[in-house]
Amino acid sequence: MKEILIKTNDIHESKIIVKKGISQNLSEYINIEKAFLVTNTTLKKLYPDFVSKFNKKRVITIKDGEKYKNKKTVDYILNELLKNKIERKDTVVAFGGGVAGDIAGYCASIVLRGVNLVQIPTTLLAMCDSSIGGKTGYNTKYGKNLAGSFYFASNVLIDPCFLETLNEKEYKCAMGEIIKYAMIEKSSKCEEDYNLFEFLSEKSSSQIKDEIERIIEISASIKASVVQKDKFEGGLRKILNFAHTYAHSFEVLSNYKKMTHGEAVAYGIKYASKLGLDLGKINKEYYDKIISLIDKFGLAPNKLNFNKKDIIEKMKQDKKVQDKKINLLVPVRSFEVELFDNIEEPLIEASLL
Ligand SMILES: NC(=O)c1ccc[n+]([C@@H]2O[C@H](COP(=O)([O-])OP(=O)(O)OC[C@H]3O[C@@H](n4cnc5c(N)ncnc54)[C@H](O)[C@@H]3O)[C@@H](O)[C@H]2O)c1
Ligand SMILES: [Zn+2]
Structure with missing residues (x-):
C-alpha cells in the first residue's frame, strides 16, 4: 500500500492511495449516503456489487466510449445531479477509466460551483x-479535451483488483505512458529514486503484470511529484507531454481509430529518442535500451506509413505548439528530458524512421 499527497493549496490536499481491495472499504473514505456515483454501462455490468453500495437514485450511468465525452453527456450528468438534489457537501465519485474520470470530474467542478470529488480509476x-x-x-x-477545468479529487482510491477484467489492448495502451514515466523520472525531481526504467527493462512482461501494483505506485508518484511542483502547467508539468506532440499527430492522421493513444505515445517515444540520438544528446546504448523496452510490450512494431510532411504539418497544429514552431521534449540523459525550441524540420523528418 502507498499513500501519496499532493498539496493543492494551503489547506487542501489530494490524497492518492494505492491498495489492493481498497474499494471494499469505501466507507472509510466516503460518506456513501451522500455520494453520487458516475460510471458507464460497462462497469455497471462488470461490478454490480460495487455499484449497489450506492443509493440507486444516486447512480448516474453514461454511455461507454470516447465519443460520449461531450457536452451532451456533461448536461446529462449535471441534470441528474440537480434533479436528485445534490447538496454542497455531497461527493461525486468518478468510477471508470479516463473518460468517466475526466467528465465526472468536470461536472463535480461546476455543479453548485464545485463539490467534493473522489476518483476510483479502473x-x-x-x-x-x-x-x-x-x-x-x-x-x-x-478537438479533444478543449473544455475543462483544473479540479483536484480529495481522494484518488486506486484498487488494482479492478484490472482483472481489463483487456490486453487497454493494458498495452497504458504501457506506452508508463514507459514515458520511466524516461522522465529524473526530470520529475521526485524524492525517491525508483529507477522505473531499469525495473521495467529487467522484468519479463508477465513479471510486470505480477508487479503491477508497484508500477502503479511508482508512476503515480512520478506524476504527483511533477504536478506538486507545477499544478497549472506553467513549466515543469510540460514534461508529462514527452512524446505527445508526435503522438497527437499520429492520432489525428489515423482519425483516432487505427491507433490507441498509448500506441501513438510509444511511437512518439521511439522518434523523440531517435531525435535525441541524432542531436548527440543520448548515446546508442541508451537508445537501444529504449527501443527494446518498447519492443518488449509489442508497442510501435511497424514503420508508420503516413507521409512525413503530413506528420510535421499535424505536429505544428498541436495545441501545445506556439507560433508554428515545433518545440519538442527530447531525451538528453538517462531518464531525463529537456525542451528544445524551434527544432528544424529536416531533423524531425530524419527522426521518423
Ligand atoms: N485528465 C488527465 O490528466 C488525462 C490524462 C490522460 C488521459 N486522459 C483521458 O483519459 C481518456 C482515456 O482513458 P482510458 O484509456 O481509461 O479510456 P476509457 O475510459 O474509455 O476506458 C477504456 C475502456 O475500458 C473499459 N473499462 C474501464 N475499466 C475497466 C475494467 N476494470 N475492466 C474492463 N473494462 C474496463 C471502459 O469501459 C472503456 O471501454 C481519454 O479521454 C483521455 O483524454 C486524461
Ligand atoms: Zn498521454
Missing part, C-alpha cells in the same frame, strides 16, 4: 495517469 491508464493531477474535461467539435 483502467491502468486512469490509475497511472488520468485520475491524478486535477485535469478534467470533455471533447468539443474543435
Whole structure:
C-alpha cells in the first residue's frame, strides 16, 4: 500500500492511495449516503456489487466510449445531479477509466460551483495517469479535451483488483505512458529514486503484470511529484507531454481509430529518442535500451506509413505548439528530458524512421 499527497493549496490536499481491495472499504473514505456515483454501462455490468453500495437514485450511468465525452453527456450528468438534489457537501465519485474520470470530474467542478470529488480509476491508464493531477474535461467539435477545468479529487482510491477484467489492448495502451514515466523520472525531481526504467527493462512482461501494483505506485508518484511542483502547467508539468506532440499527430492522421493513444505515445517515444540520438544528446546504448523496452510490450512494431510532411504539418497544429514552431521534449540523459525550441524540420523528418 502507498499513500501519496499532493498539496493543492494551503489547506487542501489530494490524497492518492494505492491498495489492493481498497474499494471494499469505501466507507472509510466516503460518506456513501451522500455520494453520487458516475460510471458507464460497462462497469455497471462488470461490478454490480460495487455499484449497489450506492443509493440507486444516486447512480448516474453514461454511455461507454470516447465519443460520449461531450457536452451532451456533461448536461446529462449535471441534470441528474440537480434533479436528485445534490447538496454542497455531497461527493461525486468518478468510477471508470479516463473518460468517466475526466467528465465526472468536470461536472463535480461546476455543479453548485464545485463539490467534493473522489476518483476510483479502473483502467491502468486512469490509475497511472488520468485520475491524478486535477485535469478534467470533455471533447468539443474543435478537438479533444478543449473544455475543462483544473479540479483536484480529495481522494484518488486506486484498487488494482479492478484490472482483472481489463483487456490486453487497454493494458498495452497504458504501457506506452508508463514507459514515458520511466524516461522522465529524473526530470520529475521526485524524492525517491525508483529507477522505473531499469525495473521495467529487467522484468519479463508477465513479471510486470505480477508487479503491477508497484508500477502503479511508482508512476503515480512520478506524476504527483511533477504536478506538486507545477499544478497549472506553467513549466515543469510540460514534461508529462514527452512524446505527445508526435503522438497527437499520429492520432489525428489515423482519425483516432487505427491507433490507441498509448500506441501513438510509444511511437512518439521511439522518434523523440531517435531525435535525441541524432542531436548527440543520448548515446546508442541508451537508445537501444529504449527501443527494446518498447519492443518488449509489442508497442510501435511497424514503420508508420503516413507521409512525413503530413506528420510535421499535424505536429505544428498541436495545441501545445506556439507560433508554428515545433518545440519538442527530447531525451538528453538517462531518464531525463529537456525542451528544445524551434527544432528544424529536416531533423524531425530524419527522426521518423
Ligand atoms: N485528465 C488527465 O490528466 C488525462 C490524462 C490522460 C488521459 N486522459 C483521458 O483519459 C481518456 C482515456 O482513458 P482510458 O484509456 O481509461 O479510456 P476509457 O475510459 O474509455 O476506458 C477504456 C475502456 O475500458 C473499459 N473499462 C474501464 N475499466 C475497466 C475494467 N476494470 N475492466 C474492463 N473494462 C474496463 C471502459 O469501459 C472503456 O471501454 C481519454 O479521454 C483521455 O483524454 C486524461
Ligand atoms: Zn498521454
